[in-house]
Amino acid sequence: MKNIIAYSMEKLYKDLEEADKLFLSSGMKDMELYEKLAEAARKAAAAHGSPYSDMDRMLCEDISRAEKYTIQRHDERQLLTTVGPVCFTHTLFRSRKDGTCHYLLDEWMELDAHERLSSRAEAEVLAEAVKTSYASAARVLGEDSLISKTAVMDKVHGIQTELPFPKPEKKSVNTFMLRQTRITFTSRRKRNREEGQHDREAVVSV
Numbered sequence: 001m002k003n004i005i006a007y008s009m010e011k012l013y014k015d016l017e018e019a020d021k022l023f024l025s026s027g028m029k030d031m032e033l034y035e036k037l038a039e040a041a042r043k044a045a046a047a048h049g050s051p052y053s054d055m056d057r058m059l060c061e062d063i064s065r066a067e068k069y070t071i072q073r074h075d076e077r078q079l080l081t082t083v084g085p086v087c088f089t090h091t092l093f094r095s096r097k098d099g100t101c102h103y104l105l106d107e108w109m110e111l112d113a114h115e116r117l118s119s120r121a122e123a124e125v126l127a128e129a130v131k132t133s134y135a136s137a138a139r140v141l142g143e144d145s146l147i148s149k150t151a152v153m154d155k156v157h158g159i160q161t162e163l164p165f166p167k168p169e170k171k172s173v174n175t176f177m178l179r180q181t182r183i184t185f186t187s188r189r190k191r192n193r194e195e196g197q198h199d200r201e202a203v204v205s206v
Contacts, residue, residue, distance in 0.1 A: 052088035056105045060091055065104070069093035072101060079111075080145040081118040116147065122155065129156050 056074075059065055072092040079086045090105040106113065117125065121141055129137035134149040134156075141147070 052086075052090075052105060052109070055108070056089050056091050059093075059104050059108075065093075068096055069102070069104070070096060075103075077106075078116070079118050079121075080116055080141055080147065081121050082124060082141065084142065084144050086118075116151070117155075121145070125152055126155060126159065 060071060070093065072094050074089055074091050077088060077090050088105075090103045092101055093104055094101050103113075124140055125137045125147070128140040129152050134152040137152045138147050138149050
C-alpha cells in the first residue's frame with residue numbers, strides 16, 4: 001500500500017511542480033497565478049483518487065482473491081471530501097462460496113454503500129449545521145461539492161438517533177395516585193366552601 005501512495009504522490013508532485021514554475025516565473029507578483037496554483041493543488045489532490053483505483057486493481061489481480069471471488073463489473077464511485085470530489089474505480093465481486101456480491105474496496109475502506117462524504121467532510125458539514133443552518137452546511141465543502149439540505153438534515157437526524165439521550169423518568173403509580181388524591185381533595189374542599197357560602201347567603205336573604 002505504501003508503494004501505491006508513493007506512486008500517486010509522485011504524479012501529484014509533478015503536476016504541482018509545473019504550476020509552481022509558472023508562478024515563480026512571474027516573480028511571484030501575480031496573485032491570480034498564486035490563486036490558480038492553490039486551486040490546482042486542491043483539485044490535483046482530489047483528482048488523484050488513484051491510490052484507491054490502484055488498490056482496486058490489485059484486488060482484481062490478486063491470485064488468492066480469485067480463489068474466493070469472481071469479478072462482476074467495474075464501477076465508478078465519488079466521495080465528497082474537504083479537498084473536492086474524489087473519484088475512483090471500485091469493482092463488484094461475487095463470492096464463490098455463497099453467491100453474495102461485495103465491493104471489496106469499499107469494505108476495505110469501511111465505507112457504507114450509500115455514503116457520499118468522507119469522514120472529515122461529514123464532520124465539517126455537521127459542525128456547520130450546528131452553528132448556522134442546513135443551507136449553509138450544504139455549501140461548506142465548496143461549489144464543486146454541493147449537497148442538498150435534505151442530505152444534511154438526514155445526517156443530523158441520523159446522529160441524533162445514534163446518540164443515547166436520557167429518557168425522563170416515569171412517575172411511579174403511587175406518585176400518580178397521590179397527585180390524583182390531592183386534586184380530588186382540593187376540588188371537594190372548594191365545592192364544600194362554595195356550598196357553605198351559598199347557604200350563608202340564603203340565611204341572610206331570609
